[in-house]
Amino acid sequence: MKLSQLEVGETGIVKEFTDLEMSVKLMEMGCLPGEQITVSRIAPLGDPIAIHVSGYQLSLRKREASTIILH
Amino acid sequence: MKTDIKVALVGNPNTGKSTLFNALTGLNQKIGNFPGVTVDKKTGILELNDGRYAEVIDLPGTYSLYPKSRDESIVFSVLADKSNPLRPDLVVIILDASNLKRNLLLYTQVADLKIPVIVALNMMDLAKKSGITIDVNAFAQKLGVPVVPISARKMEGIDKLKEAISHANKIALQADTIDVEALAPQLIAQISDEMQVDNPYFALQLAHQHETLKFLSPAESDRIEELEHEHSFHSSKAQASETIARYSFINDLLYDTVHQKATAHEETLSNKIDKVLTHKTFGFIIFFAILLFIFQSIFAWSAYPMQLIADLFVWAEASLHKLLPPGPLTNLVADGILGGLSGVMVFIPQIAILFGFISILEDTGYMSRVTFMMDRIMRKVGLNGKSVVPLIGGFACAVPSIMATRNIENWKDRMITIMVTPLVTCSARLPVYTLLIALVVPNRNVWWIFNLQGLALTGMYIFSLISAVTVAFVMKQIIKARERGYFIMELPVYRMPRWKNVGHSMYERAKTFVLQAGKVIIAISVVLWVLKSYAPGDRFEHIDKKYEQPQYSGMNAEDKQLAISSEKLEDSYAGVLGHVIEPVIKPLGFDWKIGIALITSFVAREVFVGSMATIYSGNEEKIESVQQKMHDAKNPETGQPVFTVAVAFSLMMFYAFAMQCASTVAVVYRETKDWRWPATQFAYMTAMAYLASFITYHLLR
Structure with missing residues (x-):
C-alpha cells in the first residue's frame, strides 16, 4: 500500500521507497523505514497532503507520497 | 575589522x-x-x-x-x-x-x-x-x-x-558517529591519498558533490568521476545507507539520554488552528482577506509616508537651490542626484511594510500553509504556492515584491516569479492608464452600473494577471532547472511572531535596497535628468532669447514658463533621442513627442504624465488642462488628432508590458546577482510591449 492511498486520519508504517533519490530526501526529513506516518490533512484542492511523522508535520505532493510503501 | x-x-x-x-x-x-x-x-x-x-x-x-x-x-x-x-x-x-x-x-x-x-x-x-x-x-x-x-x-x-x-577548542574533540570508511572503503582511501585529504568524510563528500563544488579543478573533478566508476560508486545508494547508519547512531544516543513521557495523544493547538486556516472554504477566504489587507497597506497606506518623503525632497531641492550659487553643478546636485535619491527613498515605506507582513507570515508558520494550499494551482503555471504574495504585491509595486521572492526556496520557481512579477499592473501604471483612458474612453455607464472608463481600467488589471500567468507558463517550459523539484516541506508549529525579528527584517530589507539597488537607480535617474536638462549646442539660449522678444511680453508669466519648458524639453538630448527612435515607434502610432515621454519615463512609469504635461505645455497640477491639450494635439503633417483611440490603447499596451522602470531593473539584478536576468527580462518585456502595441494600434486604427 502506498502512502498516497491513505485517507485523512489513517496511519501506516513505512516499509520502503520506490524512488531512491527521493528516499534520501524523505529520510533526511525523518521519514524512515519503521516510522509511523499519519495523514493529518489534505490541501483544499486535493493535493498536496500533510503528514505527521516523528513528531512534526511534513507536506508533500501526492506523486511524492506515492513513492512511500507502507506495511 | x-x-x-x-x-x-x-x-x-x-x-x-x-x-x-x-x-x-x-x-x-x-x-x-x-x-x-x-x-x-x-x-x-x-x-x-x-x-x-x-x-x-x-x-x-x-x-x-x-x-x-x-x-x-x-x-x-x-x-x-x-x-x-x-x-x-x-x-x-x-x-x-x-x-x-x-x-x-x-x-x-x-x-x-x-x-x-x-x-x-x-x-x-x-x-x-x-x-x-x-x-x-x-x-x-x-x-x-x-x-x-x-x-x-x-x-x-x-x-x-x-x-x-x-573557551572553544582549536581542535575537534567530538566523538566519532558512524564508521564513514565502511560506506566506500577503497574509494575513500584512494581519494584521500590522491587529493591529500586527511578526513574520510570530507573525501566521501567530494565523491558525492564533486560536480558542483567550485573549489575543485575540472581535472580533479574528472579524476574523482573516474575513481567512482572504478569502484562502482552509486551516489544515491551510498547516501541512503549513510543516512540509515546515522539514524541508527542517533537512536542509540537518544535511547540513553532522552526520555519521552508517553502522553495521551491530544490534539495540539497548532492542529486546531490548521483545521480553520487550511479549511476548504475558510482557508481561502482568510488567505484572500490577508492578501487584500497587505495589498491595501502597500497600495494605500504607504502613500502617506511616501508623499512625506517626496515632499521632503522637494523642500530639500528648493533649499539647495537657495543656498548654493546657481550653476550646472548646483543643478546636478539639487535636481539630478537629489532627484534620484528621492526616487530611491520613496520605496522605503512599501518595502518596510511588505517585509513586515512577510516576516510575520513566515514567523508564525502561516507562509508554509499558503504554499500548501496554493501549490496545486500555482505549479500548473510553473509557479510556487509562495509566488502568490509577490504577484499580488506586484499590483502595488514590483520592487518590494521581487525582493519578497527570496522566500521561494526552489530556484526555478523563484526566477519565474521574478520574471513575471513586473507584468502585473503596478501603482505607477495607474496614473498613465487614467490619463489615457480619460482621454479616449467616454465617461458613461453601460448596463446602468458599469462605467465604461472603470471597465477599461479593470480590463487592464485583469489582462496583466493573465499575461503574467501565461508568460510564467511559457517560461516553465524554457528555463532548465539543474536541481530536481521537490515539494517535501516542513509545516512548522504555529508560533507568535517575534516582533524584534519583524522589525529587524523591515530595517534590513530597506537598508539593503537603499545601499545595493539605490546606486543603480540614482545613476540611471541622473543620466535621464541630464538627457532632458541639456541640449546640444546653444539651443536653450535661443529659446530663452526668443521668449525675451517683445511679441511674447503680452503672455502671462505662467504660460510663458510652461511654453519655455515645453520647447526646451523638445530641443533637449531627450528630444533628439525622441526623433532618433521615431522611425522605430511610428508603426505603434507614436510620434517623437511620445518618444520623449517613453525615454524619460524609463526612470519610472508615472513620469509619463509629467513629461506629457511639459511637452503639451500643460500644468501637471491641473490634470484636466493636460488632458485638454493632449486632446487638442494635432499631427502637423495630417492635421488629425494625435491621441486617437488606437494610439491611446497602443500606449497603454506598451506600458502594460514594457519594463519602464529603472528601479525594477536594479532590484532584479540585486536579487539574481547576474546581469543576464534583468537584461533578458528587459528584452522580452520590450519585445512583448512592441508586439502588443503594434497589434492593438493596427486593430483599432
Missing part, C-alpha cells in the same frame, strides 16, 4: 537560527553575497566576554550537507573548503530540542568533518512542555562536545553560549 575567530551558525530550518544570530550579533550585521547563489551572506560581529571579537556567519538552514538546492550547497562549501576565506574555526550547531532526532542528522554530518563544534540546544521549554526530558550532561558526554541549552526567543543562555565560544 579584524576578528579573532570565525564562527558559523548551522542548523535545520525553523530551529531559531536567525533569532540566535540576531541575539548574538545585534544590529552589528552585514549583508553580502555568496558567489553564484541568491541567498544573502549574513555576517555579524560578536564581542566575547574576554574582550576578543568573533565573526559570526549565518549559513542557510538545511536538513543535511547533501544539498537539495543551490542555496543549501553553500553550507558544505563554506565548511569544507580550506581555501574559503569564510571557513569557520568553530561551528555552532543549533538543535531543536523538541525534535532532536531529525536535527541530529545534520549534527553527525558536520561533526564528522572534524571542525570544532558547540551544540546550542534551543527550545528546551517547548521540549519540556511536550514531555521530553534531556539529560544534557550525558548528551554532551556522549557527543564529546559542549552542549549549551538556550532559548533564543527569550534570550536565555546566550551568555553561556558566548562563554562556550570563547
Whole structure:
C-alpha cells in the first residue's frame, strides 16, 4: 500500500521507497523505514497532503507520497 | 575589522537560527553575497566576554550537507573548503530540542568533518512542555562536545553560549558517529591519498558533490568521476545507507539520554488552528482577506509616508537651490542626484511594510500553509504556492515584491516569479492608464452600473494577471532547472511572531535596497535628468532669447514658463533621442513627442504624465488642462488628432508590458546577482510591449 492511498486520519508504517533519490530526501526529513506516518490533512484542492511523522508535520505532493510503501 | 575567530551558525530550518544570530550579533550585521547563489551572506560581529571579537556567519538552514538546492550547497562549501576565506574555526550547531532526532542528522554530518563544534540546544521549554526530558550532561558526554541549552526567543543562555565560544577548542574533540570508511572503503582511501585529504568524510563528500563544488579543478573533478566508476560508486545508494547508519547512531544516543513521557495523544493547538486556516472554504477566504489587507497597506497606506518623503525632497531641492550659487553643478546636485535619491527613498515605506507582513507570515508558520494550499494551482503555471504574495504585491509595486521572492526556496520557481512579477499592473501604471483612458474612453455607464472608463481600467488589471500567468507558463517550459523539484516541506508549529525579528527584517530589507539597488537607480535617474536638462549646442539660449522678444511680453508669466519648458524639453538630448527612435515607434502610432515621454519615463512609469504635461505645455497640477491639450494635439503633417483611440490603447499596451522602470531593473539584478536576468527580462518585456502595441494600434486604427 502506498502512502498516497491513505485517507485523512489513517496511519501506516513505512516499509520502503520506490524512488531512491527521493528516499534520501524523505529520510533526511525523518521519514524512515519503521516510522509511523499519519495523514493529518489534505490541501483544499486535493493535493498536496500533510503528514505527521516523528513528531512534526511534513507536506508533500501526492506523486511524492506515492513513492512511500507502507506495511 | 579584524576578528579573532570565525564562527558559523548551522542548523535545520525553523530551529531559531536567525533569532540566535540576531541575539548574538545585534544590529552589528552585514549583508553580502555568496558567489553564484541568491541567498544573502549574513555576517555579524560578536564581542566575547574576554574582550576578543568573533565573526559570526549565518549559513542557510538545511536538513543535511547533501544539498537539495543551490542555496543549501553553500553550507558544505563554506565548511569544507580550506581555501574559503569564510571557513569557520568553530561551528555552532543549533538543535531543536523538541525534535532532536531529525536535527541530529545534520549534527553527525558536520561533526564528522572534524571542525570544532558547540551544540546550542534551543527550545528546551517547548521540549519540556511536550514531555521530553534531556539529560544534557550525558548528551554532551556522549557527543564529546559542549552542549549549551538556550532559548533564543527569550534570550536565555546566550551568555553561556558566548562563554562556550570563547573557551572553544582549536581542535575537534567530538566523538566519532558512524564508521564513514565502511560506506566506500577503497574509494575513500584512494581519494584521500590522491587529493591529500586527511578526513574520510570530507573525501566521501567530494565523491558525492564533486560536480558542483567550485573549489575543485575540472581535472580533479574528472579524476574523482573516474575513481567512482572504478569502484562502482552509486551516489544515491551510498547516501541512503549513510543516512540509515546515522539514524541508527542517533537512536542509540537518544535511547540513553532522552526520555519521552508517553502522553495521551491530544490534539495540539497548532492542529486546531490548521483545521480553520487550511479549511476548504475558510482557508481561502482568510488567505484572500490577508492578501487584500497587505495589498491595501502597500497600495494605500504607504502613500502617506511616501508623499512625506517626496515632499521632503522637494523642500530639500528648493533649499539647495537657495543656498548654493546657481550653476550646472548646483543643478546636478539639487535636481539630478537629489532627484534620484528621492526616487530611491520613496520605496522605503512599501518595502518596510511588505517585509513586515512577510516576516510575520513566515514567523508564525502561516507562509508554509499558503504554499500548501496554493501549490496545486500555482505549479500548473510553473509557479510556487509562495509566488502568490509577490504577484499580488506586484499590483502595488514590483520592487518590494521581487525582493519578497527570496522566500521561494526552489530556484526555478523563484526566477519565474521574478520574471513575471513586473507584468502585473503596478501603482505607477495607474496614473498613465487614467490619463489615457480619460482621454479616449467616454465617461458613461453601460448596463446602468458599469462605467465604461472603470471597465477599461479593470480590463487592464485583469489582462496583466493573465499575461503574467501565461508568460510564467511559457517560461516553465524554457528555463532548465539543474536541481530536481521537490515539494517535501516542513509545516512548522504555529508560533507568535517575534516582533524584534519583524522589525529587524523591515530595517534590513530597506537598508539593503537603499545601499545595493539605490546606486543603480540614482545613476540611471541622473543620466535621464541630464538627457532632458541639456541640449546640444546653444539651443536653450535661443529659446530663452526668443521668449525675451517683445511679441511674447503680452503672455502671462505662467504660460510663458510652461511654453519655455515645453520647447526646451523638445530641443533637449531627450528630444533628439525622441526623433532618433521615431522611425522605430511610428508603426505603434507614436510620434517623437511620445518618444520623449517613453525615454524619460524609463526612470519610472508615472513620469509619463509629467513629461506629457511639459511637452503639451500643460500644468501637471491641473490634470484636466493636460488632458485638454493632449486632446487638442494635432499631427502637423495630417492635421488629425494625435491621441486617437488606437494610439491611446497602443500606449497603454506598451506600458502594460514594457519594463519602464529603472528601479525594477536594479532590484532584479540585486536579487539574481547576474546581469543576464534583468537584461533578458528587459528584452522580452520590450519585445512583448512592441508586439502588443503594434497589434492593438493596427486593430483599432
